[in-house]
């Protein structure tokens with residue numbers, strides 16, 4: 665069995681095909697999937713997906729670089745309370761995706777991105793309060809991501825004063841071995857996506873070789889980032905098997921071993937999810 669630890673099945677292009685997508689998952693032995701929230705506005709559709717199917721689970725969070733809805737209306741900026749009231753709902757097992765994304769600064773400087781850093785802190789506070797793991801998205805911002813996690817006490821080696829760490833996963837990992845080491849040191853898991861299969865992704869394969877399998881998750885981030893040989897097409901959870909195959913190749917172990925260990929890791933991390 666394979667588990668897709670990060671996908672966006674509530675997005676219209678996937679939701680409209682959900683029957684076929686589930687049939688393809690079953691045929692590929694992909695037994696579970698995590699549906700990830702990116703705004704509070706979409707959260708009801710994320711949650712509904714998890715409530716409709718036994719093997720789907722959900723998270724609540726606001727993606728770091730979301731600023732407006734499709735119609736240009738500003739999104740709701742989450743408070744700790746907003747996250748916590750949704751985190752207690754059935755089948756909500758994680759907080760995110762959250763983190764920092766400095767890829768599109770839209771003319772601003774990193775100093776002017778304090779709103780993202782504050783949004784990230786709000787998610788960390790909520791995760792610590794409800795003891796659900798963080799799904800971390802970091803792009804062009806790894807130094808600040810690690811620094812804020814440390815500043816907020818997210819260091820499994822030390823713990824926070826009086827409150828345990830939330831922990832979590834760095835999703836769709838595209839960083840260096842050094843960033844992987846820093847994330848592992850803080851106690852986080854690392855999730856690899858279809859990017860691992862891309863020809864030009866040797867640096868990510870190097871990072872994957874470095875991360876112990878006991879700390880790896882696999883994901884599709886569908887509908888984005890379809891793995892080779894489907895690169896450029898719509899991605900779906902069934903394709904997480906291609907990520908597993910590539911991770912097995914990089915690590916020199918069987919694909920069954922990757923499936924078993926990453927599946928175990930998923931249920932260890934997301935304690936609210938059950939097999």
Ligand SMILES: [Zn+2]
Pocket residue numbers: 761801835836
């Ligand atoms: Zn992401």
Ligand SMILES: [Zn+2]
Pocket residue numbers: 670671672700761885
């Ligand atoms: Zn995502």
